[in-house]
Amino acid sequence: MTNEKEGDYCTVCGGIRPDAIKIRTVLVDGKETGINQLDLIVAGVRDLHLEDYAAIRAELLRWAGEFNYIPTKKRDAYGDALMREYKGTPE
Secondary structure, eight states: OOOOOSSOBOTTTSSBOGGGOOEEEEEETTEEEEEETHHHHHHHHHTTTOOOHHHHHHHHHHHHHHHSOOOGGGHHHHHHHHHHHHHTOOO
8 A cells, every 4th residue: 555645746845846837927807816727727618618608707717716716706807807818808
């Protein structure tokens, strides 16, 4: 039996390895905000081929929440920022 953790963790601190973090900065409510794995999030939701605006937005927020903390009070602002990235619209 092995005592290894599942996944790819830092051998020093036990957290996520720094090279696994891929942060891009976008404007959320007018403030530059880093979102980890943004390219993966957008690509993953695009691969779902959703057509409904609300469904796309919900999936973007769900995926983003897997990699990032999204404050409840800023959820709508994050949704706006994620939709801009999804559409490729300048900020």
